[in-house]
Amino acid sequence: MLDLKKYGVTMWEEEKIKSFRKALLDWYDANKRDLPWRRTRDPYAIWVSEIMLQQTRVDTVIPYYERFLHHLPTIRDLAVAEEEVILKLWEGLGYYSRVRNMQKAAQQMVEQFDGQFPRTYEEIASLKGIGPYTAGAIASIAFDLPEPAVDGNVMRVLSRLFEVNHDIGVPANRKIFQGMMDILIDPDRPGDFNQALMDLGSDIEAPVNPRPEDSPVKAFSAAYLNGTMGKYPIKAPKKKPVPVAYQGMIIRNQHNEFLLEKNQSSQLLAGFWSFPLLEKGAVLDKQVSLFEVAEEPVQPDTRQSFTDQYGLIVDWQDEEFSPVQHIFSHRKWLIDLTEGIATAGSLPADRELKWVAVVDFHSYPFAKPQQKMWESYLATKNKK
């Protein structure tokens, strides 16, 4: 048992804990949202929802959740699905390693658990892509096990309830909140208790513009009672994404097919298809703007580099396209576009390249930057 006092947290007496559970669950019973994954006890479906909800909003998830279960209704369906199928089902959701790991976990379940979802916390946590939060969520929601599910919402709510003076963004501090939840969690309704805290944290106790007056547990909240709501949770600011400039190559051949390349597993957006991208230079200075990137003319050595790497003789066009910007969590891409018509040459064997007609684009997984590149290209072409 974690010594909470060591971290400046004074846990409540047993009577207060029971009173808190009742206040929270009564509120949840009256106010819980009617979400698709709350209409099932199928651990597979609950798992799908939990993975999709990682760092992703409920409204975004709902249509993806329905479509995913429609196409892959069981663990075994997921285990044997083609990579391009699962990527298409996840296309647009982001953090694509989530669905790759889900497939690995499904294969684990087929091999180790006879295709059944495991029913203990330890076994659930042994699955690829399932960390302590998700293991606790599935264990409590699908199997009624008294396991905490400590996510960002729970840490924020607990920070305010107990005035926790530890940064919730520091992984090592997670154990503090886990220790608090080990004591607080309702042993009779662990799944509802966990979900109630998350519902509370996602709306009334939101990170921005919270409405603490509306909280069903404001009488329990040290921060509310002491007027220190603005101080909690303690969290260090995030780092800015690093800007990188690319030359995007929209290359077509004489059959009006476009050159696409599959990103390798070590690359960002692994498994997705892209128009060739050549890095324009070293990491840019923070001050450089997208406008400046676009103003810079395509360098002859960039074109030569393309020919060297892709083995194509290209008739470069001088049409201008709007540059593309895309911001990831940790990187900011600035893409200048240029068009070329391949007239001769042969593609290298050490890259995954294909000539693809526009009518076949829909069967290739395309991430957002590539969609933006295509939209920019079409926008100029359609003006004529």
Place this chain on the structure above:
DNA sequence: TAACCGTGGGT
């Protein structure tokens, strides 16, 4: 531990 890994919504 800190970096990596997407995208869209809100202010």
Place this chain on the structure above:
DNA sequence: TACCCAAGGTT
């Protein structure tokens, strides 16, 4: 525009 944020996990 710029910045913050979202039911995290892996390496």
